Amino acid sequence: MKKTDLLIIGGGPAGLCAAAMAAECSAHALVLERNPKAGGQLVKQTHMFFGSEKQHASVRGVDIADILLEKIARYPNNVELMTSTTAVGLYEDGVATALYKEENYFKIMPRAVIAATGAYERPLAFPNNDLPGIYGAGAVQTLMNVYGVKPGERALMVGAGNIGLIVSYQLMQAGVKVVAILDAAPKIGGYLVHAAKVARMGVPILTSHTVKRALGETELKAVEICAVDERFRPLEGTEKLYEVDTLCVAVGLSPLAELLEMRGCEMRYVPQLGGTVPVRNENYETTVENVFAAGDTSGIEEASAAMVEGSLAGLCASAKLGFVHPRYEELRQELQGQLDALRAGPAGKHIREGILSIVAKGGFSC
């Protein structure tokens, strides 16, 4: 059985930051990453990030992943990164099980766990939604930006949140014609700067619109859309047909927290955080002792917030195991300040409300 102080599940922005912080605290961390390359969603983000310098603003996501990987590589004795390795179970006795490719299944006995497993894309139900050519927007981004595959020639995007807007722009960069962006909501959900960019390139953004059905025999040929009323009911007579070979669904993300659920952590459905998330204390510890959560797993936000949460969870989990960072208090305050800044203003209101409903005051102190 493999042993470690901290088992970090997920090598995305939260997990890598947690590992780097654990190493700074002199703890040993084992990071499991399902994909062949660590970095999580950062590896396909070809756009530059917002936020502040602390979270690498103005750097492209893919380069941030490399910065984080270089950071943990500086601690070869403290951080072990296993790629192509999926955590498949968390058990009551504290044992975790993992699978490397389809070759090796093994057990791990960590002293503490940080779940940083991220999120998954939400589905949309409409007739013929299983035709080839219909993708999650994240899948299209992976195809284009990680594997260099152009998904089609003409695309329709469903969802005018940041992912929908950014992927639309990246589709155009890849030479795909984006015919329109739809959103069932009456307002554009993403940042104005992203919306303005695609609008300037001539892409109509149709709010209060949804997909009525997809058309095609063996592959997507066209999509019928229609307007919806304020209760999202389709309005008769507003149908429009777009001939496309690609339909991207970007209707939001749900936290991926199944490992925490099976471990017995108390979970709560919090719409502001994107779905079912673990209840936790101010130290990112769930209701099961020594099981922590950080990043999208505990509420959907931007990658910048996931990085800071990861650092905080790494700091707190290490302290809980007796590896107290020499500048513990100072770092905590500084990182918390960064999170507060990221969540400030009207755009962060739902996040602040959501977090209030899952965070119990207290927890251990150092």
Next chain:
Amino acid sequence: MEEKTIVCRCSDVTLEEVKNLIAKGYTTFDEIKRITRIGMGPCKGKTCTQLVLRELSAATGKPAAELKVQTTRPPVTGVRLELLAKEGEGHEA
């Protein structure tokens, strides 16, 4: 061609099938799971859960947050029996 709205990609379960079952009185996720195998495929319910909950919520009038979903159990992805057996070699029975 018949138009199908797929709610479960792993087991090819349609929205129509789910709606018919709800109309017959199967108003919990677990009942629909036992009949159709939704939530039991390799994705472990990442597509169907939300779509089925929405239908159940509409039919029962209860918010989705109050509806019970399936119990999550390991492993979260398929593991070959051969690998499980190999890991178990040398362990006490």
